[in-house]
Amino acid sequence: MWQSLPELGTGIVYAILVAAAYTFAVALAAGRGRPRLLQAARLGAYTTSALVLFAVLLLSYAFVSHDFRIRYVAHYSDRRMSTAYLLTSLWGGQDGSLLWWSLLLSGYISACVAWLKGRYRELQPYVIATLMVILGFFAMLMLFAANPFETSIAGARPDGEGLNPLLQNYWMIIHPPCLYMGFVGCSVPFAFCVSALVTRRLDNEWVIAVRKWMLFAFLFLSIGNVLGMMWAYEELGWGGYWAWDPVENAACLPWFTAAAYVHSTMIQERRPMLRVWNVFLICLTFFLTIFGTFLTRAGIITSVHSFAQSSIGSYFVYFMGVILGTSLGLMVWRLPELKSKGQIEAAASREAMFVANNWALLGGMTFILVSTMYPKISELWGESATVGPPHFNRWMGPIGLIIFALMGLAPLFGWRKTSGASIKKAFRAPLIALAATVVLHLALGGYLGYPFFVARDAFYPGVVGVILQKVGSCLPGITIALCGFNVAVIVQEFVRGVGARRAAAGKRGEQESTLVALFRLVEKNRRRYGGYIVHLGIVSMFIGFTGTAWNIDRETAMVPGQSYRIGEYDLKYEGSRRCPGNPKCSPAEQADIEKMMIFADIEVTRSGKKLGHVHPAKFIYQAQPDGPTTEVAMMRSLHEDLYTVVGQIDPQTKRATFQFHVNPLVSWIWLGLLILITGTVTSLFPELSLGEVGAWSYVRGAAGVATGTAFAVWIAMAPGMAYTHERPAPAARGPAVTSIRSLRQLPTAGLGAAGFVGLALGSVVSFGRRRRVDAKSPCD
């Protein structure tokens, strides 16, 4: 095996394709009148998944044993890398990331097949068949275009090239897997949708089956996207977190359609409406995940993710054609059965609001899609246009606000129709909150450094330009006002719910304290109140996004001893040092053999009070000496982030160029993600306990472990981020740069604790669920 590992690996990829084909055939046979074959198909699906796992383990073995005969291993690792980063390389490059994608898909397939045991019998064969087609596509892709086990023509090298330094950081370890979890997760709803179309079982059955899977995918799409923002913010060093890069855009497209689906499905679950729409949204979401991968991989539009490009684009084009053809064909074929049997009864109803919200989300998605593709589209008529961030920022501001406003409005209406009196009652408090926010903001905003109006340049000539300029200049004020409105809506929902519970308890002659009532309210309606918590997370994110309106960006050059003032900060450049070598460097920095680090030490004072030091740096990796990386140093707070980047440092005079940014409110975005995770997990869990048996406890356990670990790793990393605040002097030990630490320096105790917390959460959740299944009736 040691001699023929690459051949064995390639053979296993062949075997994956064969096993997928076998399972597909057996599943189809089971669907067409031979139900006894279903068990064979289910086992076939497990076999295929286990084969993918075996292939991934083989590749891992090649990485940890430095088998540089394999091109992929030689290209993305070297002998100096730590084991953790060696395993990260599994998804660091193209070929491996396809295998990694297949592994995640296999995980989903196994979980789905296990969950399906004994339920949705009619849908099951086609669900398995569809998933096998998707897995088969990735196997084919690996075999014909991007085989991770391919050997280099030149034979084994003494050492590899090493992983791209941009990817050697903490966020990059967890960002791609999270995003992939979201992307891949959209395959399961798609499989159910295809299956429902094929079997004509178009009632609520499949919608209810899909809901949990979609919510799970939505959760990971959100986490993946925000982690991507963090990576860009901390690693790319241009001062922001979202540059409307084609790949970033591609990653957020399915989020929009998934968010739309999560809402529109609620209507179909209650009434026989929007059936075509939901089928369309599911197919579109899946299509967009493949499209996003295509955009990242094929590199048809220039992007920061260019490290992942290759020539596999044409395969994706064919596959997208197959998806489009299949889903459209099936939809047209089943159109008569998909027809709505109900209609929206009044404009003042939650259904109407949801539909409006769906259109706004889809509109936002279409805008991003078209703008991203515009450089390519414009080539059709011989023009080669570029679309930059200003274009997106100008338009997405207003579009985002429409979605944001609708998000606040929808909960104020009841299902079907809402009477004038109850609308009046529902709107009173939120409108008062809106007015109060506007007044407060106008009065205090300027004083606090967050003025209501900001000056904007006209982006276009003509009327549209003037309108966009006017809207743009009061956008921060409107956003903050809507934040007030939205928070009031959510608080009101909770207050009214608690009130109703306490009143009901009072009627029964019991006493329920506010806290108990709140807890029980959420527990009994987790889906609804989980949704509201997610909304709260979105509000927090919007506060963070608005912060960009008040950014301060400066560039300067300084010699040691010089000071520079930005906002309320005084930054004193004390000098630069080169590690390893300089006596001021910490032992960890001295011992680093992977790279040379040049730090600039800056003392930070705010309004006369010393806050500590920041150390922006340039790292030069031995594996890639030509491309020094920029290492950002930050001081974070809920109020604002001080973001420093060093450009060039003259080795003789120590004169250095700097970029300084003061980014207000950015931390609110990360906070928003935490709230969003809490909300989604809240609304995900109870639905799982709706009288389900068996495998769900495992899925719940896995979900618990995944989220728990994500949380815990996060918490474990928090001291690393706060480090700069406490450090008194640069000479003290340890690297002071906030985020950039190699994995060896990660607190191992923290990671261990993370694992335990995740495990504990998972087991508590799954055992808790078992008890509930016994105790609860299915319709509770």
Added chain:
Amino acid sequence: MNNRLPRMHVVRWAAPLITLFAAIIAGTLFGVQLVVLTLAAAALLLVIWLLWSSVQALAGETELTFEEAFSLGTRSAEEEQKRAVLRALKDLEYERSVGKISEDDYHEYSARYRAEAKRLIQTLDENLAEGRKQVEHELQRRLSKKAVKTKPTDAPEARSNGGSAPDAEREANAPITRDCPFCQAKNELDARFCKACGKSLAEAEESSS
């Protein structure tokens, strides 16, 4: 099959544990490479076992498990619809409690959903009736074959949930609806409002008594 079940259960838990243990031992003795190799070997064994089981099932050599046999008979569409209607009813109650829906609308929709739920439950019962008859027949047969010594009244007792036969009879003869004093529509015994005219039945009862 009964003998196989617990054994499978043990294997399901023991195999991963053994693998984990072997991997930890290999890791501490020989380093991380051996850990990966051990896990890979376990994955390969898993593949072989799964493939073998799948081919066996394909050739029809495995018995149908109880869950599978049971799931062959279930029709989940109505079940899901019933759940949706019950959920809608729950929503309706909630919205009424927080004052988002007017009383008139509440009664209208509540009646509509209740009727729908009733229809679905009836359909589900009808679907199950055939199977239930068979099961009861089979149960009778086995009981009479096996438990000759037990009293003959055992079987009906079990069926009527522990109550005696006269009780069940009385229950069957008892009225299951009552008429609305205002519009004479038939309503459930526990209904508080008439589903046709919406007037309070509880009040009517109090005034009549």
